[in-house]
Amino acid sequence: MRKLRAAFRLLPSSSNGVRAGLVAAALALGLAGAPAQGQDMAGVTDSEIVIGQSGQLSGPLSALTHEVRLGASLCFDQVNAAGGVRGRKIRVVALDDAYDPKQAADNTRRLIDEDKVLALFQYAGTPPALAALPIAEARGVPFIAPFTGSDALRQANSRYVFNIKAGYAAELDATVKQLASVGISRIAAVYLNNPFGTGGLAAVEKSVKAHNVALLAQAPLEVDGSKMADAVAVVARQSPQAIVVISAGKPSVDFVDAYLNAGHRSTFYMLSAISNAQLVQALGERARGVVVSQVVPSPWNLSMPISREFQGLAKARGLTEFTFSQMEGFIAARFLVEALQRAGAKPTRASLVQAMESMKSVSLGGYPVELSASQHNSGKFVDLLMMGRDGRFTK
Structure with missing residues (x-):
């Protein structure tokens, strides 16, 4: 089946063992080594910042991925409508992998080599994310807020992967x-x-x-x-x-x-x-x-600023049904925007990594992020909710 390309411009255990496996995979792909000269300047022009994503735009998991991407778009649309990040609008290039790790790896090479993205954002699913990470690591491309709680990604000890939710x-x-x-x-x-x-x-x-x-x-x-x-x-x-x-x-x-x-x-x-x-x-x-x-706050919890912000933007878009997956996509996008703001007047892959490592104690509307050069995994929040009679979650 022909690769589906959905590029859209959004307006308004032993961690060493896991890392060794990822690096070995990169070597097998012929990708290991320092990022190519000039690659760190990729993805940024005077008018836009290009971000890459691979996910399930088709197949049995596509509905879930759609919710996550919808939540992220609420944030990106708002930022772009206000002029973008330091005058640059965020453009997300999204490619379909249909939950196929091989396709996710191919998409990753395409996003890096052809689309010249600054970073890879919210890859959906454990197998696709694990297939993509060695490529991102070998090329020195930040791999930000994947939509998976895989412990392999949290134990990878990678310079480039950043998780902001509990595993x-x-x-x-x-x-x-x-x-x-x-x-x-x-x-x-x-x-x-x-x-x-x-x-x-x-x-x-x-x-x-x-x-x-x-x-x-x-x-x-x-x-x-x-x-x-x-x-x-x-x-x-x-x-x-x-x-x-x-x-x-x-x-x-x-x-x-x-x-x-x-x-x-x-x-x-x-x-x-x-x-x-x-x-x-x-x-x-x-x-x-x-x-x-x-692993994220309830989208109905109006006592939290992040939830009020999400609801306001969702209602303005005409959404009447909220989900935790939308909320997770929204928070991840807020995190990326915060990192881009901190990455300097002309962000590079290296400065973006440094920006995320500088977020030692940051509140995204009440959702805490704690990262550093030695700690790329944030997020301890876990809540258990039961589906009630009216189709809403209750404690």
Whole structure:
């Protein structure tokens, strides 16, 4: 299938081991070494700043990626309408990878070599992000706020990757701890059959030991939804009190739907990589009781300046339905804009990295960011919310 290009101009464990694996991948791709001369000046003209992105513009995870990009566009539109960052408008070049790591790697080379982007922003999904990072690192291109909680990205010890939200391990540990606290001791886990899912499963296996919870069954999920009946059967045989769904987007909802349609009952716990709107649309009243961990403030929490800002811009755009995924995209964009403001009169890749490392204690409308030259991972916020009767989350 021909590569889909959606370029849009937005107006108004051992960290050393993980890093070694990434560098080895870069060497295998023939990319390792210092950034090419002049590359650090890429992506900036007198009138614009060009940012690159690879994500799921098509395929089963596209709805979730759309929400994240929509949230980011609210911020970029506002900044551009006010004249941009130091007089330069932000232009995002977005390419479709359909959750295919190879396509994400190809997109990354294209964004760096042909589009000459200043930075790579909010890549969606663990496998695509892991495929792109060695290329970004070898070329010296900042890799900013990927839409994944992968611990591999947080342990990479990379000079160029910056995370501003809690990772999946923190979400899953909070989930298992909550289960133990309410007396649930017999659980199962289903997980996407890729590095995202297996990494999350490893985190659950560690947490159940720490909190004295029994993991009775575990079953893989395929991104395309195949073998769903097998996963349902493996889990249902153990009649778990709760099921932890280590998945994103449509496969998560499809498992719950298949499990309930087969006549089984349980309580479902999901990661932040699921849309509240998607849950309600697919499951209706059956979404009630599903628990989802969240790593950004609620878009309905008007006591926080960042949420009030998000709501104001969303309503001005005509949006009436808010999601946590939109909110995450919005916060990531606010972070990027703040970094660009700090990166100097003519930002370069090097000055952008230094700008992010200077954000030692920054509040983005009440959302804290704490980064430094030795710490590229910020974000400790994790909240567990249950879907209520009216399709809204409650504590």
